[in-house]
Amino acid sequence: MQFQLTKEFLEQLNNAVAENAEKEVMRLVNELHPVDVAEILDEQNLEQAQAFFNFLPKEFAADVLVELDEERREKFLEALSSQEIAEHFIDNMDSDDAADIIGELSEEKRGEVIAHIEDLEQASDILKLLDYHGDTAGGLMTNELISVNWNWDINTCLKELKKQAEELERVYTVYVVDDNNVLKGRISLRRLLLTPGTKKVIDIYESDILSVTPDVDDEHVAMLMDKYDLVSIPVVDELNRLIGRITIDDVVDVIKEEAEKDYQLASGISENIESSDKFxxxxxxxxxxxxxxxxxxIVGSKIIGIYEGEIQLHPEMAFFIPLIAAMGGNVGVQSSALIVQGLANKSMGLTGIWSKLGKEMLVGIMNGLVCSILIFGYTFFFQESLNLAVTVSTALLSVIFFAGIFGTLIPLLLHKYKIDPALATGPFITTTNDIFGIFIYFFIGYLMYA
Amino acid sequence: MQFQLTKEFLEQLNNAVAENAEKEVMRLVNELHPVDVAEILDEQNLEQAQAFFNFLPKEFAADVLVELDEERREKFLEALSSQEIAEHFIDNMDSDDAADIIGELSEEKRGEVIAHIEDLEQASDILKLLDYHGDTAGGLMTNELISVNWNWDINTCLKELKKQAEELERVYTVYVVDDNNVLKGRISLRRLLLTPGTKKVIDIYESDILSVTPDVDDEHVAMLMDKYDLVSIPVVDELNRLIGRITIDDVVDVIKEEAEKDYQLASGISENIESSDKFxxxxxxxxxxxxxxxxxxIVGSKIIGIYEGEIQLHPEMAFFIPLIAAMGGNVGVQSSALIVQGLANKSMGLTGIWSKLGKEMLVGIMNGLVCSILIFGYTFFFQESLNLAVTVSTALLSVIFFAGIFGTLIPLLLHKYKIDPALATGPFITTTNDIFGIFIYFFIGYLMYA
Known part of the structure; x- marks a missing residue:
């Protein structure tokens, strides 16, 4: 049932495409989902992909286009006229997908494509969606939805539903509105099926409904839908009039992208890239x-430079530079990652900054003591120098303790000033703690050997 | 509409609970969602929480219990008799939630609770679910679902649906089965509504349906549902008989947990913890x-120890130890993070290991050259030593180049041997590259100054 793309399959398909064997091509991809076909297109070279794409029925091709890698889609669309894009593809798409794709076009082509859309209502929906920023509820929402008037009886509802449902692939929730299209609540299909036909919507609908306005941040939408286990959420304007809905599949993408962004920032990567991107x-x-x-x-080298004389006298001081620097970095990343994750999950609760710092100090003392006792033992017995053992172990304890505090404070501070706290987890905190660690180490060494 | 827990609200509620003012308590939490109530309970101390929990109507309390923090829930359940747990809570839960919660009990209490469940069918469902491992499709699925026989006509379907739907909170998909309960396909509610009542299911159902068996890994289920934009997926046994379904809300949790696990591993945290856990x-x-x-x-200190004599003669060599070590670590984390993320997303495509390595080498040469030219300039002009400038810049170029290769190869190797590649992104790769960097640096330095 589930498709697994193989090199053999790809070769077979490419041969059929090269031979212009339409029947064979269609036999090969007959049962496939648009996502799978998009996956195939991403693996072909542009020429093969374009030839293959032309074999696909237009309505199916529209679904494939939505799933395609952005870069490849751009190439495909460049090769098509505005009229073709509008009539073959945009007309077959939901308004949110259509707006996303039109948004990727050049400004000139954008206008041309919209002018060629036959369904004027769809054109106007798309124009409205294009106005919203991509990272907001407006950028995620689609205008296609099912709503019923709260003055209707159930029979009328079911009749209207049949009409509206023809345009919709999936029904998530039936929204209830008043005569002015103001959102009043929702009614489940189940309830519609179970209620006698003469009852009125206003008597049986559920009024507890969560909604968002188009300007709400997409991450906030994702948080709400995740927290309340929603499969869709209605979007309303400032007068609470129903203008669209957001479905869970789009929100799953937001959740994944957010996690990836944090992960990449923590790994020292500053743009959203994939291993398949150009070098x-x-x-x-x-x-x-x-x-x-x-x-x-370089800053670290300056600090060590201050103690050049020390190193000449006690070169063994240099042995533990990497250890001290690395441990400071590691602890800093650990503690900042916990804070960043807590902030992202809103799982920080009501406890304040002081209780978090207090806990981090306890962790720092505990792990610091374990590590510094171990390193004291090692240095004392294997390097046979009490001075060195005391220096390394005291420096390590301080570094672990303070690196944890910095790692806790910096993301909280960034968050307070509306900067993405994930910035703190990357090389930024590692580097800061490296430098701090070296400073502490040589300072203690200087005191010990002086 | 959306609830925001504040200290003031909590204080008000705690006062009402302490005064045993049931009306006031219920007024305060009247409009709240079970998730919000769970959030409140997590913030109260155990005594307050238990007193508050006792005010809640049993059916609502069951929903709250499902949403509660695991640790707190354990405390709550300890204070209840097996009979109370079964009759007040388990009877009001879906089978998957019930199985999760019973699974958390001690083995002894588990048996007692199950013995007290009144609905024998539910008890048997729960027993079956308890057998599945938590990280599989079986562990995610619930037995509650809606199915119709493909020999029925639409009128019979709608009648049966009304019966089945009474037990279900949300209808996602109506599954179509044959007389032996073998999964044949699906039919949308929309289709049921739009089709004349005398038509047969077998003539209008959709046969393309993706299903999983209970032993399938939960991450694979998440990948499938995400890729194909599914809101639910049916679970079948080895004879393709329908036994349950998995819904998107549970899968969102899997996706989030997976992302968090990778993030924590990359940050050097080895268990799934939260900042609110005990220190x-x-x-x-x-x-x-x-x-x-x-x-x-310590290994790093050994390597530097070999060059003790060198350091005494040229203490400036020590200045750049942290720089070389840190850069090796940073590059290693960057390249391994990209591979780990590609593996997690299955977005690696068909390109082999060699093309990835080739690209990483190009990146390494490019970024290595930029960094080493900068550091050459700095060292040459500010430290005024050609030897040192050549040593530092050559070592840096090599370190950036090789750290990238290690960072690419190690996660791919781990993945090949079925070990979680995310292990490679943490301090493991940083530490390896630290050591390697120091070795290269002193080796080149030794050659330069010799």
């Missing part, structure tokens, strides 16, 4: 944080 | 990676 795009996304690391390394 | 749990989850870092630091 210079990957380079560019990775370079900024490397430069931060470079700068940090 | 010794946080300590324990963080210590393992700190010990890895400690060990790495």
């Amino acid at each position: 210079w795009i990957i380079s560019r996304a990775r370079l900024p944080w490397l430069l931060v690391g470079l700068l940090g390394g | 010794w749990i946080i300590s324990r989850a963080r210590l393992p990676w700190l010990l890895v870092g400690l060990l790495g630091g």
Whole structure:
């Protein structure tokens, strides 16, 4: 049932396409889902992909286009006239997908395509959707939905529903509105089926309904739908009039993208990239944080430079530089990651900054003691120097303790000033703690050996 | 509409609970969703929470119990008799939630609770669900679903649907089965509404349906539902008989947990913890990676120890130890994160390991050159030593180049041997690259100054 793309299949398909064997091509992809076909197109070279795409029936091709990799889609659309795009594809799409795709076109082509859309109502829906920012509820919503008037009886509802449902692929929730299209609540299909036909909607609908306005941040929408286990959420304007709905599949993408962004920031990658992107795009996304690391390394070299004389006298001090720097970085990343995750999940509860700091201090003392006792033992017995053992273990304890505090405070501060706290988890905190660790280490060493 | 828990509200509620003012308590929480009530309970101390919980109507309390923090729920259930748990709560829950909660009880209490469930069919459903492992489709599924026989006509369907729907909160998909309960396909409510009542299901149902068996990994289920934009997926046994369904809300949790796990591993946290956990749990989850870092630091100290004489003669060599180590770590984390994310998204495509390595080499050369030219300039002009400038910049170029290769290869290798590749992104790869970087640096330095 589930399709698994193989090299053999791809070869077979490419041969059939090359031979212009339409029947064979259609036999191969007959049972496939648009997502699977999009996956195939992403693996072909542009020429093969375009030839294959032309074999697909237009309505199916529209679904495939929606699922395609953005870069590839752009290439496809460049090769088509505005009229073709509008009549073959946009007309077959839901308004949200259509708006997303038109939004990717050049400004000039955008206008042409919209002018070619035959259904004027759809054209106007798309124009409205294009106005919303991509990262808001408006950017996620679609205008297609099912609503009933609260003055109707159930029989009228069912009749209207049949009419409206013809345009809809999936019914999630039936929304209840008043004569002015103001959202009043919802009614489940189940309830509609179970209620006698002469009853009125106003007597049986459920009035507890959560809605959002188009300007709400998409991450907030995702949080709400996740928290309250919603499969769809209505979008209303400032007068509470129903203008659209957002479905869970789009929100799953938001949740995944958000998690990926945090993960990439924590790994020192500054743009949303994939391993399949071109190498210079990957380079560019990775370079900024490397430069931060470079700068940090230079500052570190300056600090060590102050103690040049010390090192000449006690070169063994240099042995533990990487240990101290690495541990500071590790602890900082650990504690900031917990805070970033807590902020992202809104799972921080009502406890304030002080209780978090207090806990982090306890963790720091505990893990710091374990690590510094171990390193004291090692240094004392294997390097046979009490001075060195005391220096390394005291520095390590302080570094673990303070790195944890910085790692807790910095993301909380960034969050307070509306900056993405995930920025703190990357090389930024590692580098800061590297430098701080080296400073502490040499300062203690200086005191010990002085 | 949306509830926001505040300290003031909590205080008001706690006062009402302390005064045993049932009316006031119910007034305060009257409009709230079970999730919101669970959030309140998590913020109260145990005594307050238990007193508050006792005010809630039993059916509502069952929904709240499902949403509660696991630790708190355990405390609540300890205070209740098996009979109370079964009759007040389990009887009001869907089978999957009931199985999850019973699964958390001690083995002894588990048997007692099941013995007290009044609905024997539900008891048997729960027993079956308890057998499945939590990380599989079986662990996610619920037995409550709606199915129709393909020999029925639409009128019979609608009648049966009304009967079945009474037990169900939400209808996602109506499944179509044959006389042996073998899954044949699905039929949308829309189609049922639009089709004349005398038509037969077998003539209008849709046969393309994706299903999973209970042993399928939950992450695979999540991937399927995400890829094909499904809101529910049926679960079948080895004879393709319909035994349950999985809904998108449970899968969203799987997706989030998976992302969190990867994020925590990348940040050097070895258990799934939250910032609100007790400090010794946080300590324990963080210590393992700190010990890895400690060990790495000791190995690093050994390597530097070999060049003790060099350092005494050229203490400036020590200045750039942190820079080299940090850059190796940063690059390693960047490249492994991309691979881990690609593996998690199945977005690696058909391109093989060699093309990935080739690309990583290009990125390494590019970013390595930029960084090493910068550091050459800095060292040459500010430290005024050609030897040092050549050593630092050559070492940096090599470190960036090789750290990228290691970062690419290690997660791919782990994945090949069925080990979670996310393990590679944490302090493991940082530490390895730290050590490697130091080795390269001193080796080049030795050659330059010799």
